[in-house]
Amino acid sequence: VFILVGIIACGGEATTVKIGLLSPQTGPIAQYAPGFEDAAKVAIAELNTTHEGDFIFELIVGDSGCDGTQAGTSAQTLIDSGVSAIVGAACSGATLGAIAVAKAAGVPMVSYASTSPGLSTADDNGHLFRVVPSDAQQAVALAAVAAAAGASNPAVLYMTNDYGAGLGDNFASSWSGSVCTQVGYDPNEGAYDASSLAQSVIDGGCDSVLLMSYATDGAAIMEALSAQGFTGSMIGADGLA
Incomplete structure (x- = not known):
């Protein structure tokens, strides 16, 4: 996000930065979705406090369904909404489905929970990152x-x-x-x-x-x-x- 801020910042009026979140609102790990979304809201609030006057960060949530096809559809919806980056997905299959869409649009993704070894060699054109080990x-x-x-x-x-x-x-x-x-x-x-x-x-x-x-x-x-x-x-x- 901070790299993104450096790219967008140009002074003057506050710039709105939309961040997408792929959350498993439906599917086999739906019970975790509220926690993921609460954490994202905390991060957005901290960013808005830290960069008050320069940026307005906005969170847009899409349902990954813990499914590659649904996550791809939701990723496209987030991209059409104008997000600069996507956080997610949680399930590895969902992340693999979403990155196929995100890389084509040039939108980076950072997964917070996907651990499949397959992500390390995914065809992502350099747009997929994760904060958990394989x-x-x-x-x-x-x-x-x-x-x-x-x-x-x-x-x-x-x-x-x-x-x-x-x-x-x-x-x-x-x-x-x-x-x-x-x-x-x-x-x-x-x-x-x-x-x-x-x-x-x-x-x-x-x-x-x-x-x-x-x-x-x-x-x-x-x-x-x-x-x-x-x-x-x-x-x-x-x-x-």
Whole structure:
């Protein structure tokens, strides 16, 4: 934003700077959207206080839906509204969908939560940035946590989106031991069966389970595991936090 300010500033009357935010107002992590939007409003308020008289910062919010297609559509709407930059998206797939639109318009994006390794090599024409590390790094940390917890034959339950699949694959590559089962699922409400996923862990004789999940689906799977008598370690990544 401050680089942007330096480019736009030219003295005289206050200049309006529109900043877009891609927030997951719908989809599997909609419960986080209010917090993301509140944080953005705090940042906008601080910018307006710091640059009072020179700039008027305006926040415009679009729904990413945690989905690449919807995020691309919302990114175009933000661009048509005159934003100078886009903050977001949260979900990796949404960010990948949005950058395809933003790069064509020459609008930079900064993701606040997308961790898929695929973003590091995305065709973004130099317009995509993020403030969180790649899951290629998180997977190494998860492997260390699992080992410290005494896991020797873990199950890997992962969402089949860019975030979950990327983290699941990177964990499997980082884990030096065996993996008793690796099962993917769609995290959208009504698209997965927590009991069946839990049963796959029980049937595999797994001593622990790694969850590459979001909060709602992850909680449902953990409850199902407990209900079916699973007593092993349950280890979640950042999406479960």
